[in-house]
Amino acid sequence: MRSRLSNLDRLESxxxxxxxEAVATAERPVMLYSxxxxxxxxxxxxxxxxxxxxxxxxxxxxxxTWKFSEMYRFRDEVAKTSGMELIVHQNPxxxxxxxxxxxxxxxxxxxxxxxxxxxxALRGGNFxxxxxxxxxxxxxxxxKERVFSVRSSSQRWDPKMQRPExxxxxxxxxxxxQSLRVFPLSNWxxxxxxxxxxxxxxxxxxxxFAKERPCVERxxxxxxxxxxxxxxxxxxxxxxxxxxxxxxxCYPLTGAIESEATSxxxxxxxxxxxxxxxxxxxxxxxxxxxxxxxxxxxxxF
Amino acid sequence: xMSVGVNVDDKDLLRVFTCGxxxxxxxxxxxxxxxxxxxxxxxxxxxxxxxxxxxxTQGSDIDFALLVDGLLAEREQGITIDVAYRxxxxxxRSFILADTPGxxxxxxxxxxxxxxxxxALILVDASKGILTQTKRHSYLIKLLGVRQAIxxxxxxxxxxxxxxxxxxLCDAFQTYADxxxxxxxxxxxxxxxxxxxxxxxxxxxxxxxxxxLMSCLESIPLDSEVYDQHFRMxxxxxxxxxxxxxGVAGTVASGRLSKEDAVVVLPSxxxxxxxxxxCGETELQEAVAGQSVVVTFHEDVDVSRGDLLSAPEKLPQVxxxxxxxxxxxxxxxxxxxxxxxxxxxxRTSTVSFEAPRYEVNVNTLEHLAARTLSLNAIGVCNATxxxxxxxxxxxxxxxxxxxxxxxxxxxxxxGAGMVDYVLRRxxxxxxxxxxxxxxxxxxxxxxxxxxxxxxxxxxxxxxxIANLLEKKLFAxxxxxxxxxxxxxxxxxxxxxxxxxxxxxxxxxxxxxxAKLMVDAGLVVLASxxxxxxxxxxxxxxxQKEGDFIEVYVDVPLAVAESRDPKGLYRKARAGELPNxxxxxxxxxxxxxxxxxxxxxxxxxxxxxAIIMRxxxxxxxxx
Numbered sequence: 015m016r017s018r019l020s021n022l023d024r025l026e027s028x029x030x031x032x033x034x035e036a037v038a039t040a041e042r043p044v045m046l047y048s049x050x051x052x053x054x055x056x057x058x059x060x061x062x063x064x065x066x067x068x069x070x071x072x073x074x075x076x077x078x079t080w081k082f083s084e085m086y087r088f089r090d091e092v093a094k095t096s097g098m099e100l101i102v103h104q105n106p107x108x109x110x111x112x113x114x115x116x117x118x119x120x121x122x123x124x125x126x127x128x129x130x131x132x133x134x135a136l137r138g139g140n141f142x143x144x145x146x147x148x149x150x151x152x153x154x155x156x157x158k159e160r161v162f163s164v165r166s167s168s169q170r171w172d173p174k175m176q177r178p179e180x181x182x183x184x185x186x187x188x189x190x191x192q193s194l195r196v197f198p199l200s201n202w203x204x205x206x207x208x209x210x211x212x213x214x215x216x217x218x219x220x221x222x223f224a225k226e227r228p229c230v231e232r233x234x235x236x237x238x239x240x241x242x243x244x245x246x247x248x249x250x251x252x253x254x255x256x257x258x259x260x261x262x263x264c265y266p267l268t269g270a271i272e273s274e275a276t277s278x279x280x281x282x283x284x285x286x287x288x289x290x291x292x293x294x295x296x297x298x299x300x301x302x303x304x305x306x307x308x309x310x311x312x313x314x315f
Numbered sequence: 316x317m318s319v320g321v322n323v324d325d326k327d328l329l330r331v332f333t334c335g336x337x338x339x340x341x342x343x344x345x346x347x348x349x350x351x352x353x354x355x356x357x358x359x360x361x362x363x364x365x366x367x368x369x370x371x372t373q374g375s376d377i378d379f380a381l382l383v384d385g386l387l388a389e390r391e392q393g394i395t396i397d398v399a400y401r402x403x404x405x406x407x408r409s410f411i412l413a414d415t416p417g418x419x420x421x422x423x424x425x426x427x428x429x430x431x432x433x434x435a436l437i438l439v440d441a442s443k444g445i446l447t448q449t450k451r452h453s454y455l456i457k458l459l460g461v462r463q464a465i466x467x468x469x470x471x472x473x474x475x476x477x478x479x480x481x482x483x484l485c486d487a488f489q490t491y492a493d494x495x496x497x498x499x500x501x502x503x504x505x506x507x508x509x510x511x512x513x514x515x516x517x518x519x520x521x522x523x524x525x526x527x528l529m530s531c532l533e534s535i536p537l538d539s540e541v542y543d544q545h546f547r548m549x550x551x552x553x554x555x556x557x558x559x560x561x562g563v564a565g566t567v568a569s570g571r572l573s574k575e576d577a578v579v580v581l582p583s584x585x586x587x588x589x590x591x592x593x594c595g596e597t598e599l600q601e602a603v604a605g606q607s608v609v610v611t612f613h614e615d616v617d618v619s620r621g622d623l624l625s626a627p628e629k630l631p632q633v634x635x636x637x638x639x640x641x642x643x644x645x646x647x648x649x650x651x652x653x654x655x656x657x658x659x660x661x662r663t664s665t666v667s668f669e670a671p672r673y674e675v676n677v678n679t680l681e682h683l684a685a686r687t688l689s690l691n692a693i694g695v696c697n698a699t700x701x702x703x704x705x706x707x708x709x710x711x712x713x714x715x716x717x718x719x720x721x722x723x724x725x726x727x728x729x730g731a732g733m734v735d736y737v738l739r740r741x742x743x744x745x746x747x748x749x750x751x752x753x754x755x756x757x758x759x760x761x762x763x764x765x766x767x768x769x770x771x772x773x774x775x776x777x778x779x780i781a782n783l784l785e786k787k788l789f790a791x792x793x794x795x796x797x798x799x800x801x802x803x804x805x806x807x808x809x810x811x812x813x814x815x816x817x818x819x820x821x822x823x824x825x826x827x828x829a830k831l832m833v834d835a836g837l838v839v840l841a842s843x844x845x846x847x848x849x850x851x852x853x854x855x856x857x858q859k860e861g862d863f864i865e866v867y868v869d870v871p872l873a874v875a876e877s878r879d880p881k882g883l884y885r886k887a888r889a890g891e892l893p894n895x896x897x898x899x900x901x902x903x904x905x906x907x908x909x910x911x912x913x914x915x916x917x918x919x920x921x922x923x924a925i926i927m928r929x930x931x932x933x934x935x936x937x
Contacts, residue, residue, distance in 0.1 A: 185719060
């Protein structure tokens, strides 16, 4: 065998090391599972890290009830094949008050369902370490995020309380009120993710592949009408367009891109020619420059 | 648009670290590098253009620094305050770039960034020359052992692309680099603002025939030594899906591991042979440095998280004491003598540091006297671990010689350090062997030495019996000595009272003294109430098997109290003697003493006769 490890070999090894380091020292670890491609890679790495045993932690899906129906099918299938426990949390306040992106806007919707829902689920489960698939290359403010990110009891991210990370010596210890968010994919880029999915034949939701889907064009974004809860504006109709997604979220808030890519090879090729960043399709980013940093200070991933 | 190939799995990965002073244009350089590598997306660029108008310093031009100055707080203040990680790649390589601010107060961030770097980029402003900061950065790079340095001489446009300025700067830096022992330095003149010599050769410097910054980064050889070093792997986790499988999980730190290889588990020293190696479901014939694997052994060997697997050919030292260079990273100063947590590899234990031998002035490299280390200070200290652990010199095996220091209560990372060398002190405390030894003395004295330990209530008759026994032994020409409670307390243990803690210490000292006397060839008679089983056990365990003879002088409390030769029970009953054994402090009788004397009748002759017979049986008297 070749002795020099490739970029993907190194990233894989580093992620497995991080996952094991967390599990070896955590009391109640959990893996946040969002059904996207990064979650698929993260789960794949976790299974590799503990093979032949099953990863010794549950999966947590913080659900908004507004994901693509295809995502729910995929999620349940993955839970079944991995044999891992799947915890689905839906913010009961949102359920009771029917919080949705049409009546309440993207910001309130995301804040209550996702940010608040996540805090409820972590607190409720008494989890001291939560894995998530966030990457540093996603957004400018993430570039300084630690691999092991300390949260106070309010789950807030305070840049000043973050611990220096030297060599591979991660400090996983916690004082009584603290918890950790753990980001094993910190050093991966979007390209690495796709190349790894291809190399390892990792299954991903079919929404990433181009297909004719009923679309509505709104504020420059292509929104796919995934179910009959979609509210059309006057004079608005859907029409079939061949689209796919670069990133996934709540369907009314996630922009699709027109594409012909129906295989991972074609996706990577298309990505190499692309001129927009990954988060371009996310409606929530539009509020203000620096909005991600503010969201993260409040506990959003 | 991106200059990345579709198939990137044959690329390798280079970790780069950048440092520079406040106005060296480092953020501009990195922003430009990303831009020139065509890694900036249109929407990011649109936002950047908008931001440049709001916060930028380049008028209506794009301020590339804003691409990398991430946090809101930083953008408002126009400085970078933390380590930021950037990612870019070329046809040949993927790069992870750790970007750190160069302010004096951020030594901690520089050390963090440098700790995992293959290459360091040191930025210098051509119009300002080599500054104090440049020297500080170079020293830290040397300290952390970064293998290669590139001196990026920026703002060359400000000196009209002048060759002479460039050469003078290179010479000045090389002199300093030689002085501190920085190994390899490459020099590149660039203008980050105008894009000269970043990704394409500048037409404005025909005199420069070296590589562009990007081609230099692409061609720097990766560390291949790590594969040829001796095998090391810290045990991270034990995988046990069922009783059949027991896998040791870890990441190979150096060297290689093949099936059937022998490894030593440290600190226990157990030897094991590799059965199988896994990476996920894939079984490997060989694992190399950098790979995360699971290893099973033929033997049922005791191994757990924190252990180190090592090639038997060269083992790290297992020791408690070492000399280290420490970088302090907390607002709370380092306190000599305080206990901290320390993480070395996967092993977390406790450590304490002595007062620093000196602190390094990172600007002048002078050694300063210091009593403690404060935030961003670098000092050299002796350290003591609570338990012996495998240790290696950082300069030889960085993975085995680097550590972080954690506060026991806040759990914050308060410092980091590198093992300079293991101190021999722990070895020196081992028992010195002299040529005249216990055996020689036994031959000279014609009798074995031993410790006869009398225990029992005050007034039980211990001292009376011991006194008579010593006279008989002495009469036979034996070398004896009595250690008596009152006598010892009037000198050696004068500082001790009668609290439980003091009683424990009293017995510990007596047991240690007795041990020396037994080694000196004497038959030692120790007469102490010694009410606690655990301390008598301690005294017994200090002696060699068969050398400790426990004599329980047993009388009921009422009998002892009625004798009361020193009037102590009366005082204790009157409340004038607190913690008196039998009255308000317990006596724990021995469970299986060598000799049990029922001394209610108080006949010392008979008691001594019993003891003499027992000593004959044990071969102490003939």
